Amino acid sequence: MNTTAQKALAAWAPGFAPRVAVVLGSGWGGLTAHVQNPIRIPYAELQGFPAAGVAGHGGELWLGHIGVQAVAVMSGRKHGYETGAVDGMKLPLQVLQAMGCQILVQTNAAGSLRADLPPQSLMAIGDHLNLPQRSPLVGEAGSARFVNMVDAYDPGLLAHAHARAAEQGCKLHTGVYAWAFGPQFETPAEIRMLSLMGADAVGMSTVPETIIARHLGLRVLALSLITNMGAGMSQEHLSHAHTLSQAATASQSASALLAHIIGTLALD
Numbered sequence: 001m002n003t004t005a006q007k008a009l010a011a012w013a014p015g016f017a018p019r020v021a022v023v024l025g026s027g028w029g030g031l032t033a034h035v036q037n038p039i040r041i042p043y044a045e046l047q048g049f050p051a052a053g054v055a056g057h058g059g060e061l062w063l064g065h066i067g068v069q070a071v072a073v074m075s076g077r078k079h080g081y082e083t084g085a086v087d088g089m090k091l092p093l094q095v096l097q098a099m100g101c102q103i104l105v106q107t108n109a110a111g112s113l114r115a116d117l118p119p120q121s122l123m124a125i126g127d128h129l130n131l132p133q134r135s136p137l138v139g140e141a142g143s144a145r146f147v148n149m150v151d152a153y154d155p156g157l158l159a160h161a162h163a164r165a166a167e168q169g170c171k172l173h174t175g176v177y178a179w180a181f182g183p184q185f186e187t188p189a190e191i192r193m194l195s196l197m198g199a200d201a202v203g204m205s206t207v208p209e210t211i212i213a214r215h216l217g218l219r220v221l222a223l224s225l226i227t228n229m230g231a232g233m234s235q236e237h238l239s240h241a242h243t244l245s246q247a248a249t250a251s252q253s254a255s256a257l258l259a260h261i262i263g264t265l266a267l268d
């Protein structure tokens with residue numbers, strides 16, 4: 001592929017070949033402080049990259065290094081609830097893969113369904129529930145569209161994340177992430193249902209990107225920052241402002257751990 005966005009990127013950062021693509025969700029903006037010698041490119045300069053539409057989500061691509069790793073960090077993502085389309089991250093991820101990325105690291109903010117996973121906890125996603133049953137691969141041709149979703153969240157990357165967290169004395173849970181389409185929060189009845197279905201956390205993103213990434217052959221690691229208990233599980237009043245304020249509290253330590261995880265990744 002050689003899209004307009006790719007040509008623009010070649011002009012912004014000639015010869016730069018990122019190996020790890022990172023998507024930052026609410027509360028994870030602190031990771032950009034760990035990008036060394038960054039080149040910051042507004043999405044508006046990259047045709048097909050999402051216009052920033054949600055408070056707390058930037059709209060820039062950061063190219064640079066975290067540790068020895070060449071990274072492309074998307075500060076801000078497109079959500080299904082913004083337009084109804086779930087393939088808004090397809091072109092950006094195709095471009096990053098074509099530039100050389102082998103791994104996609106995703107982050108998000110999520111609500112917890114487990115009493116032992118309180119706000120400020122960190123959870124690595126071990127598997128997901130695609131509740132809306134929507135796919136960014138609709139319209140793709142060929143048998144490659146029938147993507148195998150076993151181990152969609154790479155077991156080797158999960159083990160790596162847990163080992164790095166243990167080194168830093170940081171508790172990292174593992175769990176199942178349920179994609180709720182949003183933008184409204186869940187009802188208490190929906191939260192009880194999700195719990196019965198085997199979900200540990202719920203959020204409005206990440207799943208479409210994981211599907212796109214697996215179709216592109218990227219290995220995926222995803223981390224959720226728990227910002228609240230699911231609706232009806234506590235007295236807190238859910239709002240986007242609440243999500244952002246809770247995320248801000250844990251943001252620095254979460255981002256420091258993530259930088260350590262990325263900076264020590266072993267690549268082929």
Ligand code: HPA
Binds near residue numbers: 185204227229
């Ligand atoms: N539900 C859905 N998405 C979320 C939540 C939640 O409780 N918290 C943060 N993102």
